[in-house]
Amino acid sequence: MKKRIGVLRASIDYKEVGGAPLIGVQKPVIKAHGSANAYAFRSAIHQAMDYASSGFIDVLTNELKESKES
Secondary structure, three states: OHHHHHHHHHHHOHHHHOEEEOOOOOOOOEEEOOOOOHHHHHHHHHHHHHHHHHOHHHHHHHHHHHHHHO
16 A cells, blocks of 8 residues: 555656646646746656657647537
């Protein structure tokens, strides 16, 4: 149980996560926590890189266009 709690804690720790994506913009934007330290900022940069390379923005844009047309 202790290991599972540690995994959960890391998954919601702002230093580990780095920030949250702002959906609805055409470029990847990650909003970091206001009191982010260097480690958290590094995590946010990695999250932005993963987000940009995921293709999520293109998929979301296409889905919204298809939804609007139907």
